[in-house]
Amino acid sequence: MKAIQILGDISSPKVNTNYSMPEPTPRNSEVLVRVHAAGVTGDEILWPEPYAAPSRIPGHDISGVISAFGPDYSGPLKHGQEVYAMIAADRGEGQADYVICLADEVTPKPTSISHEEAAALPIPILTAWEGLIDHGALKAGMRVLVTGASGAVGTFAVQFATQLAGAHVIALASSKNHELLRQLGAHEVLDYNASSWKSQVTDVDLVFDTVGGDVLIKSWETVKDDGAIVTVGDPAPSWAFGRGRAVESIDHPKVRHMHFILTPNAERMQQASDMIDAGTVKVLAVETFPFHKAEEAWAFARQRSRNGKVVIKFAEAENSQSSHK
Numbered sequence: 001m002k003a004i005q006i007l008g009d010i011s012s013p014k015v016n017t018n019y020s021m022p023e024p025t026p027r028n029s030e031v032l033v034r035v036h037a038a039g040v041t042g043d044e045i046l047w048p049e050p051y052a053a054p055s056r057i058p059g060h061d062i063s064g065v066i067s068a069f070g071p072d073y074s075g076p077l078k079h080g081q082e083v084y085a086m087i088a089a090d091r092g093e094g095q096a097d098y099v100i101c102l103a104d105e106v107t108p109k110p111t112s113i114s115h116e117e118a119a120a121l122p123i124p125i126l127t128a129w130e131g132l133i134d135h136g137a138l139k140a141g142m143r144v145l146v147t148g149a150s151g152a153v154g155t156f157a158v159q160f161a162t163q164l165a166g167a168h169v170i171a172l173a174s175s176k177n178h179e180l181l182r183q184l185g186a187h188e189v190l191d192y193n194a195s196s197w198k199s200q201v202t203d204v205d206l207v208f209d210t211v212g213g214d215v216l217i218k219s220w221e222t223v224k225d226d227g228a229i230v231t232v233g234d235p236a237p238s239w240a241f242g243r244g245r246a247v248e249s250i251d252h253p254k255v256r257h258m259h260f261i262l263t264p265n266a267e268r269m270q271q272a273s274d275m276i277d278a279g280t281v282k283v284l285a286v287e288t289f290p291f292h293k294a295e296e297a298w299a300f301a302r303q304r305s306r307n308g309k310v311v312i313k314f315a316e317a318e319n320s321q322s323s324h325k
């Protein structure tokens with residue numbers, strides 16, 4: 001089968017296209033999916049997992065069709081069904097013609113969108129939902145600052161914060177994206193390029209940060225004394241992964257602060273599918289690349305202020321198109 005590999009090491013990665021990889025076989029209750037399109041999270045090239053996998057195949061977000069089941073599978077999914085999946089952070093291997101998924105990673109894809117659009121969604125949807133609801137304990141009426149609000153994760157954070165909890169959302173993004181963010185439900189929009197942005201935000205109950213670095217540090221000045229900061233920005237802050245407390249907490253001792261790695265959750269993806277098909281949640285713009293342009297796709301995905309989530313196409317579906325021939 002065709003697959004993308006990340007060769008080399010983390011200091012000098014090389015995106016490779018391989019046309020003769022072995023096709024995986026599902027065991028136990030695993031599900032084999034014929035991948036139609038796979039999403040690219042550019043920062044995955046900085047994560048240790050793709051280098052640890054013997055296959056060197058990256059990719060956690062896929063949309064495709066069920067091809068086979070392991071002998072013990074007894075769930076509701078059917079052969080030939082169109083599905084999307086988020087494969088757990090410690091496995092991946094989604095950027096290939098076929099991928100093994102665990103049964104609780106796969107759910108029917110939204111019917112109103114293409115495989116390319118669906119492949120862009122699992123990580124952004126699950127990260128936003130888990131960050132706001134599980135770690136951020138979001139409640140109705142809270143004031144929430146979303147940084148990187150125009151990005152893939154941020155776009156869903158803005159929509160979920162307003163729709164799942166009725167929160168008051170303050171979105172931080174370049175001014176070119178402000179109109180879109182207002183349409184998605186943001187109540188206030190601020191430009192991170194204006195140095196004064198942090199003085200315009202006060203009394204925030206929850207910061208959901210998808211940028212990290214300087215933006216994360218400044219966000220401490222916006223949060224209430226007993227508020228919370230949840231971050232997924234890469235690289236992770238020095239205090240992540242149980243390495244102690246943030247230095248900023250000396251001045252803000254009651255502010256809860258946490259970094260997390262998302263977990264797969266097919267049930268939430270099903271709920272998100274329903275919201276997408278009902279038209280209440282808008283999906284991301286996608287830039288689709290053909291398989292042979294994988295290196296270009298990864299380079300594009302690593303640009304921070306590009307428009308749209310990068311998707312690589314593996315199989316031809318009806319009505320599917322590549323933005324990059």
Ligand SMILES: NC(=O)c1ccc[n+]([C@@H]2O[C@H](COP(=O)([O-])OP(=O)(O)OC[C@H]3O[C@@H](n4cnc5c(N)ncnc54)[C@H](OP(=O)(O)O)[C@@H]3O)[C@@H](O)[C@H]2O)c1
Pocket residue numbers: 041043044123124127147148149150151152153154172173174175177192210211215232233234235260261262303304305306
């Ligand atoms: N821990 C986890 O489980 C997890 C899960 C998913 C993602 N992540 C990480 O979360 C981050 C966001 O992911 P994503 O897919 O949403 O990324 P993305 O689509 O590339 O969005 C990044 C956003 O950051 C904004 N931005 C760029 N430079 C900025 C700056 N200097 N200051 C403030 N904002 C800036 C951009 O806004 P404008 O376009 O408006 O300029 C852009 O919309 C990535 O680092 C990713 O690796 C972590």
